[in-house]
Amino acid sequence: MINLVIFGGPGSGKGTQSDLLIKRLGLSHLSTGELLRAEIASGSALGKLVDSYISKGNLVPDALIINILDNKIDTLLEGKGMILDGFPRTVEQANALREMLARRSTEVNFLIDLDVPREILIDRLLKRGQMSGRSDDNLETIQHRLEVYTKQTAPLLELYKRKNKYLHIDGSGSIEEIYQRIVSHLAL
Numbered sequence: 001m002i003n004l005v006i007f008g009g010p011g012s013g014k015g016t017q018s019d020l021l022i023k024r025l026g027l028s029h030l031s032t033g034e035l036l037r038a039e040i041a042s043g044s045a046l047g048k049l050v051d052s053y054i055s056k057g058n059l060v061p062d063a064l065i066i067n068i069l070d071n072k073i074d075t076l077l078e079g080k081g082m083i084l085d086g087f088p089r090t091v092e093q094a095n096a097l098r099e100m101l102a103r104r105s106t107e108v109n110f111l112i113d114l115d116v117p118r119e120i121l122i123d124r125l126l127k128r129g130q131m132s133g134r135s136d137d138n139l140e141t142i143q144h145r146l147e148v149y150t151k152q153t154a155p156l157l158e159l160y161k162r163k164n165k166y167l168h169i170d171g172s173g174s175i176e177e178i179y180q181r182i183v184s185h186l187a188l
């Protein structure tokens with residue numbers, strides 16, 4: 001079994017690279033961002049609550065997202081392993097993940113950190129915003145998401161570095177170039 005976390009700032013290509021890796025490795029995939037957007041699209045009360053965080057560029061509360069993963073983890077682990085895309089995003093989420101996996105006698109093997117300069121992230125997300133109409137892909141919200149990433153998410157990289165599970169990937173360049181870097185680093 002192989003369990004990967006795909007990590008990086010907003011617009012770093014987590015979703016894009018996860019889709020390619022899943023096809024190659026046959027792993028299960030959980031994108032917390034996609035799941036939350038589906039909840040918003042359903043128009044449920046929970047979706048309205050989630051939207052109040054995402055549209056402002058804030059993270060949704062840890063308890064909510066940890067509960068979602070807790071409900072899905074057994075299904076995700078049924079096959080060859082999983083790719084977690086957009087989770088964990090806080091130290092509390094990383095600790096909850098470690099405990100959930102330890103209870104099932106497994107662990108995260110690698111965290112793949114897609115490292116992309118700030119200007120490229122902003123450019124990608126503004127381009128996506130023009131096509132997708134995502135409420136969080138406008139300049140003001142993107143800048144706030146980058147701040148949230150620096151303050152709340154980036155600190156958990158240290159946890160994975162200390163455990164030698166950290167894989168740094170230059171996340172600039174074409175989608176194919178980045179994919180090839182990941183594949184060769186993981187020796188897939």
Ligand code: B4P
Binds near residue numbers: 013014015086125172
């Ligand atoms: P996510 O859906 O995870 O969104 P993201 O960080 O914006 O995007 P990602 O890195 O996946 O980028 P993508 O591949 O799409 O989260 C959205 C929100 O949900 C968060 O801000 C937060 O509020 C909430 N949330 C999610 N998980 C949470 C958690 N665990 N806890 C709390 N809150 C949570 O790529 C972006 C764009 O760039 C695309 O248009 C793509 O086509 C393009 N692109 C990708 N790679 C490229 C390349 N190499 N060259 C050119 N363009 C590229």
